[in-house]
Amino acid sequence: METTDNHIVPSHVSIIMDGNGRWAKMRNQERWVGHAEGVNRVRDVLKTAAGAGVKYLSLYAFSEENWKRSEAEVEALMSLMMKSMLGEIDNLDKEGVRFVVLGNRARLNDSLNRTIDACMARTAGNTVITLIIFLSYSGKWDILQAVQRIAAEAADHSGVAESIDMDTISSHLVTSGYPDPDLIIRTSGETRISNYLLWQAAYSEFYFTDTLWPDFGEKEFLEALDNFSKRDRRYGKTK
Ligand code: IPE
Ligand code: IPE
Ligand code: MG
Secondary structure (H helix, E strand, O other), X not given: OEEEOOEEEOOEEEEEOOOHHHHHHHOOOOHHHHHHHHHXXXXXXXXXXXXXXXXXXXXXXXXXXXXXXXHHHHHHHHXXXXXXXXXXXHHHHHOOEEEEEEOOHHHOOHHHHHHHHHHHHHHOOOOOEEXXXXXXXXXXXXXXXXXXXXXXXXXXXXXXXXXXXXXXXXXXXXXXXXXXXXXXXXXXXXXXXXXXXOOOOOOOEEEEOXXXXXXXXXXXXXXXXXXXXXXXXXXXXXO
16 A cells, blocks of 8 residues: 555555446447457556556456356457457556456366466566456355365364464455455446455445446546555454
């Protein structure tokens, strides 16, 4: 967390990027047109976030539930992910962005997984900003996989079960090593968490806006940061 112009800048901003389909529908276009335009906003918001001093920008790009969409839409989203990574990685690396994908990687196809690994390895040492893409992610899946790994580790060691604490769970979530989000933004007027970061959002501030993701640019992002800077985070204490 740092202060610029007397503003508290959140260290980690997370966005539930919603409304691509409705944006396309309003223009009598196919849903994928909205998803493609949404990628342009990722570029804009990443640049604005880095310029504002945000250290982690995470984006909910595809939920575990989104696998239930039509085969054509799932395929369009996966190809867009692949194409965007291949097209953007040189620039991301040049700009000092550490690129990370978190989620149920076992459900992604091999070529996408190989490309993700290559992009993550190439940018692992970058320090300007960390961009986390949550892909095939859900909060309940994350907690489940953590519990399964903790149970496997505990199976052979008596006394381990008793030693499990909050930190044990945090360190087995896929987000281990990354800070919890300070601010979670959801676009498109929906005011639900849709199985996103259930554990990690315990003390996040929420910001909901009616703006559809393909319309959410620099101005809208800075408005959210400004709104955040006026919040009073008490963490259960009195002032
Ligand atoms: C967000 O936009 C992108 C994903 C969930 C993959 P939607 O595709 O959910 O757009 P709406 O909510 O139907 O407008
Ligand atoms: C949440 O959006 C998931 C992502 C933005 C990736 P959805 O559009 O899938 O959420 P619901 O179905 O409206 O809750
Ligand atoms: Mg939606």
